Amino acid sequence: MSLLKILLTNYCVYDCSYCINRVSSNTERARFTPGEVVQLTLDFYRRNYIEGLFLSSGVLKSPDYTMEQIVEIARLLREEHRFAGYIHLKTVPGASAGLVERAGQYADRLSCNIELPTPADLAALAPEKQVDQIDRTMQTIRNEHERARSERGMGLPFAPAGQTTQMIIGATVTDDARILATADRLYRRFHLRRVIYSAYSPIPDASSLLPSKTPPLIREHRLTQADWLLRFYGFTVDEIAPAERSMLDLDVDPKLAWALRHRELFPVDVNRASRELLLRVPGLGRRTVERILRMRRHVAVTSSVLARLRIPIRRMRPFLLTADRVSAGRDALDRLDLRALLTPPEQLELFTARTSAIHGEL
């Protein structure tokens, strides 16, 4: 969806070390009035440049003052101009629940940024932000979203597209296991739609607490893949990033990395295995697993059937047993160089540039 992604202002009274807009930064400042944001949005929307607005802001004076401005923009758009496009509003942690509730009545989606993965990271780099404030805002959004759903249109609507959050990675030494544990907590407790992992990007005049380089962008991608495994593939954080390997393998995707560590569970019989086990086969995505489950009620699944489903059979051959017995078998699984064989060099090259594409098939 093409959105006008805009800051109401880059003034901010907070001093988050990783942010160019922090109060101690000497960056140039600018501020829109609510009316200007409304006009800009309407102009772009009427010309079909955008499908909606994604509005965020630095913190002006206080969380409540900032949130009032954000809500007012959404109110003007919806009530005064009958704007029917998509609206995503950032909420400011610490803003009163009443303002968050009003924001959700106008917005399709709300987000409240967790910013950093641990309370210690926040204390070090974003001292004005506190986990309990962020949690309270996320809890308000969850409660209101569930209330609106249970009333099924009888009461006021509330952010029907749910809530998301963003986590900066690589600004501290916090490992991937801890990052995923935080994401898992947020999904369970606040029913988030998504956690967005953003690699830290160095800024001018940065604090000495911050790294001088951006983390490899592939790390952002691996965390996103691991996040999908948590939400849709039945994996736990401990399985994806066990204590003895608390950083994700950058060379292979996290499902393949798990399968290589658990070769004793393979090959899996494609005609007999449960959905849960098929979902753990590298290269088999959710949609493909559902197709296989439907198909195998009627026919025996062979390698040619899988080829017709456009399944990357070469990659999963060691892990899958088909009706025509096409499996590379135990010998392949026991090969010391299996990992290298399944890691084409182009796999890394694909992600040397930032990508926001999320692959549903892992």
Ligand code: SF4
């Ligand atoms: S509150 Fe947001 S805009 Fe302000 S310094 Fe922190 S990250 Fe930057």
